[in-house]
Amino acid sequence: MTVSAQVKQTAATLKSAQANLASFALSTGNQQARELYDNAAQVTQEIVESLQLRVRELEEEEPQYRAP
Amino acid sequence: MPTWVHIVYHSVVSLVYLFLLTKLIGKRQLSQLTFFEYIIGITIGSIASSVAIDKEDFLDGTIAMGIYALLPILFELIALKSQRFRNFVEGKGRVLIKNGKVLERNLRKERMTIDDLMQQLRMKNAFKVADVEFALMEPNGRLSVLKISDRQPLTAKQLGLKVLPEAEPQVVVMDGHLVEQSLKTKGLDRHWLLGELEKQGVRLEDVFYAETDERGGLYIDLYEDEGVVQQMKTMQMTHVQLRKCQADLELFALDTNDERMKSVYAQEAKRLDELLRELTPYLNPQSGRSIRKAVEATT
Numbered sequence: 221m222t223v224s225a226q227v228k229q230t231a232a233t234l235k236s237a238q239a240n241l242a243s244f245a246l247s248t249g250n251q252q253a254r255e256l257y258d259n260a261a262q263v264t265q266e267i268v269e270s271l272q273l274r275v276r277e278l279e280e281e282e283p284q285y286r287a288p
Numbered sequence: 289m290p291t292w293v294h295i296v297y298h299s300v301v302s303l304v305y306l307f308l309l310t311k312l313i314g315k316r317q318l319s320q321l322t323f324f325e326y327i328i329g330i331t332i333g334s335i336a337s338s339v340a341i342d343k344e345d346f347l348d349g350t351i352a353m354g355i356y357a358l359l360p361i362l363f364e365l366i367a368l369k370s371q372r373f374r375n376f377v378e379g380k381g382r383v384l385i386k387n388g389k390v391l392e393r394n395l396r397k398e399r400m401t402i403d404d405l406m407q408q409l410r411m412k413n414a415f416k417v418a419d420v421e422f423a424l425m426e427p428n429g430r431l432s433v434l435k436i437s438d439r440q441p442l443t444a445k446q447l448g449l450k451v452l453p454e455a456e457p458q459v460v461v462m463d464g465h466l467v468e469q470s471l472k473t474k475g476l477d478r479h480w481l482l483g484e485l486e487k488q489g490v491r492l493e494d495v496f497y498a499e500t501d502e503r504g505g506l507y508i509d510l511y512e513d514e515g516v517v518q519q520m521k522t523m524q525m526t527h528v529q530l531r532k533c534q535a536d537l538e539l540f541a542l543d544t545n546d547e548r549m550k551s552v553y554a555q556e557a558k559r560l561d562e563l564l565r566e567l568t569p570y571l572n573p574q575s576g577r578s579i580r581k582a583v584e585a586t587t
Contacts, residue, residue, distance in 0.1 A: 230537070
């Protein structure tokens with residue numbers, strides 16, 4: 221697996237975790253837990269975006285490995 | 289005095305009196321082992337009702353109720369001492385099937401038809417006379433049935449199986465509340481219970497009922513049988529995903545030669561690590577000791 225594919229996969233996994241966190245935030249009745257989940261969802265979202273940016277850079281560096 | 293005052297007064301007195309008498313007679317009456325006991329219960333009840341309603345019979349009725357309650361007790365006390373008296377008062381059972389043969393003469397003495405007998409046998413799960421070794425009509429009118437030996441349910445002993453001795457179960461969580469007393473009887477404490485709950489991945493507040501079993505384990509019933517467990521699983525899965533991503537990021541940081549990217553990866557890995565530290569108590573309470581305190585705090 222190329223580096224860009226690896227990073228892409230990690231970004232996808234993190235994206236799925238981020239969605240779960242957002243749904244926990246909606247379903248919990250505990251105010252403290254909701255804030256925590258909301259914050260966690262936001263932070264993971266930022267990391268996901270940073271990773272996606274990195275994927276684009278990598279694909280520019282190694283255009284031969286770009287996914288068709 | 290108006291009539292209704294009489295009735296209120298009589299009803300209350302007869303109710304209290306009836307209550308005291310039934311306490312005196314005790315549980316035996318309830319089992320109605322003999323026809324006599326069955327009739328006595330009905331009679332006392334009907335006298336009590338006439339005491340409550342009739343204006344004149346108040347004293348007479350209470351005396352009659354007392355006699356109907358005390359005389360059977362006297363009979364029972366005598367029956368304890370004398371076998372002959374016991375046979376006379378309480379009656380004896382009558383054998384209806386012996387060695388697999390129906391005793392027609394005894395059947396006739398009980399004024400039972402073969403249909404009555406078959407009905408009673410069926411209620412004891414014996415659908416064929418051929419399955420029955422011995423049947424006895426008890427004094428209370430019910431039939432006791434002994435099936436022939438090869439039609440009896442198989443037991444572990446016959447198979448030579450070793451089975452765990454039964455231990456009386458203890459209810460340790462009831463309606464979501466911990467029962468300290470029964471934990472103590474088992475020589476356990478709340479730390480053990482919370483530990484067991486953690487092992488099974490549930491929180492105390494989600495448990496409706498829990499009991500110990502003979503192996504020293506715990507059987508749990510949850511308020512929301514499917515939902516909670518499903519949510520717990522999703523939470524654990526999310527926790528694992530986040531940890532994997534965090535590890536990936538650290539790996540990328542080590543792998544890359546690009547200094548700028550190295551620092552970006554390392555920074556994101558650190559952020560995720562901090563996040564995980566905060567989330568762990570919520571997503572995966574089994575890992576991490578501090579959670580036990582959180583669970584205890586909520587109880």
